[in-house]
Amino acid sequence: DTEVTQTPKHLVMGMTNKKSLKCEQHMGHRAMYWYKQKAKKPPELMFVYSYEKLSINESVPSRFSPECPNSSLLNLHLHALQPEDSALYLCASSRDISGTTTGELFFGEGSRLTVL
């Protein structure tokens, strides 16, 4: 069983809706990640939080807004999405980003998003 929990597992939303994806881990990890994965493609990094601060934004459109309320929680706020944003959104955590190496990532099961 994964120790990273993502909710909801499935989400269907219209292009004018506002919704949020949630991710929680209780492993004491201080780095958290959002990845986007389209069918038959590898995960693509969206955001990295290190010690609750946004450290990497891979030029993600502003209709995706990440938030890290505390070291255990990571949210992804969604607004005015497009059908091409439909994908599996994966949250992951790792012990830390020490500056010298990025270690093992622990992934959640993902939230499958469909934008109509």
Next chain:
Amino acid sequence: SQQGEEDPQALSIQEGENATMNCSYKTSINNLQWYRQNSGRGLVHLILIRSNEREKHSGRLRVTLDTSKKSSSLLITASRAADTASYFCATDVGAGGTSYGKLTFGQGTILTVHP
């Protein structure tokens, strides 16, 4: 172009056979990791090999790393039907011993093991 490119894209074998997947990358790395993903689910970490290591074993898995050729291979021995999944390599890119703080995934290999 992708940091990590894998071949083959798809591999189909019989139970008991060995499966070998290859990964090539373009830039300097701190480490290279392999992950498995069952259909439509989260990724599971398999093994991490550091840039100063050449080979690593974990159970039925054997990973090699050749930094001069910028390539890695994952060998799964005595495969089982339960090994059916997508396998991705991921590189921790960095320079001078410092990580850029992110993993970049290769295109993946779809492995099918027939009972």
